[in-house]
Amino acid sequence: MPSEIIPPSVPGVLTPDDVVATARSIARQQEASGAIPWFSPVGGVPGHVDAWNHVEAAMALTVAGLGDEARRAYEWLAGVQRPDGSWPAKWVLGEVTEPGGESNHAAYVAVGVWHELLCTGDERFARRMWPVVRRAVDFTLGLQTRRGEIIWIRHENGAASDHALLTGCSSIYQSLRCAVALAEHLGEPQPDWELAADQLGHVVAAHPEAFADKSRWSMDWYYPVLGGPVRGEAAARRLADSWDAFVVPGLGCRCVSDQPWVTAAESCELVMALDAAGDRDRALELFTTIQHLRHEDGSYWTGWQFENERHFPGDRSTYTAAAVVLAADALADASPGARLFKEIAGRPLGPCAASDPLACGCALVPVANPVRTRL
Numbered sequence: 001m002p003s004e005i006i007p008p009s010v011p012g013v014l015t016p017d018d019v020v021a022t023a024r025s026i027a028r029q030q031e032a033s034g035a036i037p038w039f040s041p042v043g044g045v046p047g048h049v050d051a052w053n054h055v056e057a058a059m060a061l062t063v064a065g066l067g068d069e070a071r072r073a074y075e076w077l078a079g080v081q082r083p084d085g086s087w088p089a090k091w092v093l094g095e096v097t098e099p100g101g102e103s104n105h106a107a108y109v110a111v112g113v114w115h116e117l118l119c120t121g122d123e124r125f126a127r128r129m130w131p132v133v134r135r136a137v138d139f140t141l142g143l144q145t146r147r148g149e150i151i152w153i154r155h156e157n158g159a160a161s162d163h164a165l166l167t168g169c170s171s172i173y174q175s176l177r178c179a180v181a182l183a184e185h186l187g188e189p190q191p192d193w194e195l196a197a198d199q200l201g202h203v204v205a206a207h208p209e210a211f212a213d214k215s216r217w218s219m220d221w222y223y224p225v226l227g228g229p230v231r232g233e234a235a236a237r238r239l240a241d242s243w244d245a246f247v248v249p250g251l252g253c254r255c256v257s258d259q260p261w262v263t264a265a266e267s268c269e270l271v272m273a274l275d276a277a278g279d280r281d282r283a284l285e286l287f288t289t290i291q292h293l294r295h296e297d298g299s300y301w302t303g304w305q306f307e308n309e310r311h312f313p314g315d316r317s318t319y320t321a322a323a324v325v326l327a328a329d330a331l332a333d334a335s336p337g338a339r340l341f342k343e344i345a346g347r348p349l350g351p352c353a354a355s356d357p358l359a360c361g362c363a364l365v366p367v368a369n370p371v372r373t374r375l
Helices: 016-027 051-063 067-079 103-107 109-120 123-141 166-185 191-206 218-227 232-241 264-276 280-293 318-332
Strands: 090-092 095-098 261-263 303-305
Touching: 016 051, 016 318, 051 067, 051 103, 051 109, 051 318, 067 109, 067 123, 103 109, 103 123, 103 166, 109 123, 109 166, 123 166, 123 191, 166 191, 166 218, 191 218, 218 232, 218 264, 232 264, 261 264, 264 280, 264 318, 280 303, 280 318
Parallel strands: none
Antiparallel strands: 090 095, 261 303
């Protein structure tokens, strides 16, 4: 791991030492196996591990220069991948508690591996992880419908769920773009993955009917922008439409629109979405605002219930700290992976045309009578 990785800073908000302290709060909670749970036991209740948040935490460790800890995280993940390419939805203290495999959890390893390659230039690491990424993407695409959305989970009995999630599919879009870039970099191009990403990105941007209604959750609001399918004027409109529903002035972004609590992770993801959409001023303002959840040891409280004026949830979670570090890096444009939510392999993230417009109903086809039918 190169020693020249320099942690990011956001002038007037966080110093490099502050960012390292936040990353160390993640490392302190890393289990001996290398797994990174949501949080260390709080009141005797242990936090669970899932592959998506584990990868996000590993990315933050790399950005802050904690390379050994990041590599332990990736080695653990590779070691517990199942033959079908998935990971269990949850572990608690090393035991699987929810065996179903979530599509966005599997896909996100591609983001982590591409990010690690960008930040460290370690080709051997990328090649060692390539089979892991390939199996994970194959599992994910095995849940893609003909229309293009990707079902959120395959249950333990092998049956797929009956619906897709907008947040998860927005994340998978970015994951597929990273997987395509990694494949090309390693000389094993996967054109089918690119076509799948095109179709998925189009469905996320243009077909809200493809997804279960989770509109009370702020992630469903900003993730189509953060993941990349929605940019430009469409992103500006989307962010403006629900800004007042989710953003509490002076406090941050709500987790859900109908509850009086803001969360640092959602706020920092919104920071990155704003930054990716070109709204740097509001991104910096929101990042500054959420510092009220910073603990003196560098960790961050997960949330703040502003009617009862207490921390809720009452933990200082690793995924929250990770979101802070990654948002700081995006704002500072510091590491080689800092632009991961803006461009991949030099290609800007953004809207894409459907690779199969017939499948999603966007192509009109002639029939035997004069009436034109949308498939």
